[in-house]
Amino acid sequence: MAVSLDEVKKLKELTGVGLTDAKAALVDADGDFDKALEAMRKKGLTKAEKRGEREALEGMVDAYVHGGRIGVVVEVNCETDFVARTDDFKTLVHDIALHVSATAPAYIAVDDVPNDIRESKAAEFKEKVVAEGKPAEMADKIVAGQLTKYFAEKTLMEQPFVKNPDVTVGELVKEHISRLGENIVIRQIKRVELGVSE
Numbered sequence: 001m002a003v004s005l006d007e008v009k010k011l012k013e014l015t016g017v018g019l020t021d022a023k024a025a026l027v028d029a030d031g032d033f034d035k036a037l038e039a040m041r042k043k044g045l046t047k048a049e050k051r052g053e054r055e056a057l058e059g060m061v062d063a064y065v066h067g068g069r070i071g072v073v074v075e076v077n078c079e080t081d082f083v084a085r086t087d088d089f090k091t092l093v094h095d096i097a098l099h100v101s102a103t104a105p106a107y108i109a110v111d112d113v114p115n116d117i118r119e120s121k122a123a124e125f126k127e128k129v130v131a132e133g134k135p136a137e138m139a140d141k142i143v144a145g146q147l148t149k150y151f152a153e154k155t156l157m158e159q160p161f162v163k164n165p166d167v168t169v170g171e172l173v174k175e176h177i178s179r180l181g182e183n184i185v186i187r188q189i190k191r192v193e194l195g196v197s198e
Contacts (some may be wrong), residue, residue, distance in 0.1 A: 003031050011036055056185045058084045064097035069194040072101045079182040092176050093183070098162065100167060100189050105156035108186050113151055122147055156189060 003026040011022040011033065022040070029035035052121035059166045066072075083089050107113050125146045129139045152158035157170035167175070175182050 003027060007031075007033055011040065025159060055079065056183045059184075059187075060084050060090065060093055060096045062090075062093045064094065064101055066098075066101045070101045071192045072097045073188075073190045074100060074186065075188040077185045077187050078161050078180070083180050086180065087178060088176065089184075092172070095161075095172075096156075096169065096186060096189075099159070100156065100191050102162045103156075103159050104191055104193075105159060105189065106154040107151075108153055108156045108189060110155050110158065113155070118147070118151075121150060124151075156186065 003023060007026060008023045018119060022036075025036040025040050026033070029039060053187060056077035056079050057074065058079060058081045061073060061075045064072045064074075074097045076089075076096060078084050078089060122143055125143045126139060129142050129146075130136075134142060157168065157173070159169055159170050161167050161169050164172075173184050173186065
C-alpha cells in the first residue's frame with residue numbers, strides 16, 4: 001500500500017525512528033496514522049525501558065518562576081553532555097519544571113512514597129470503607145484502588161502532563177528516552193510557593 005511521504009516524515013519526527021521504520025509502521029497499519037503512531041510508541045517504550053537501566057550522570061538543572069509567586073528547580077539527568085545540550089532535552093526539562101509549578105507533586109515516583117505515609121493512608125481508607133459497610137472481602141481491593149489513585153495524583157511520573165493530559169509525565173520521559181536514545185532520570189524537584197511553608 002502507498003503511504004504519503006509527509007505522513008512518514010511526521011511519524012519519524014514524533015517517534016524518533018528512521019524513515020524506513022516509519023514507512024513500515026504506516027504500511028503495517030494500512031495507512032492509519034494513529035494506529036502506526038501507537039505501534040511505534042509501544043515499540044519505542046520497550047526500547048526505552050531497556051535504556052532505563054543505564055547510568056545517567058549528565059543533564060541539567062532548570063529553574064522556572066511563575067508570576068513571582070511560585071519557583072521551581074528541577075534536576076534531570078541523561079547519559080551524555082551531547083544530549084544534555086540538545087533543544088529537545090532542554091525543552092523536556094523546562095516542561096517538567098513548568099509541570100511541577102502547576103501540579104505541586106509531593107514525590108517523583110511511587111517508590112519514593114515512605115512506607116509510614118503509605119500505611120497511614122491505607123489505614124485511613126480502610127476505616128472509611130469499613131464505616132461505609134462494604135464487605136470485608138472487597139475492602140482490600142477498594143483500598144488498593146484508592147491508594148493507587150491517591151498517590152498517582154501526588155506523584156510526578158504518574159500525573160497527566162499539563163501540556164498534554166493524554167500522556168503521563170512518565171510516558172513523556174519514556175518517549176524522550178526513545179527519541180534521544182539515552183536513559184533520562186528526573187533526579188530532584190523543589191517547589192517553593194510564596195507564603196506557603198512545608
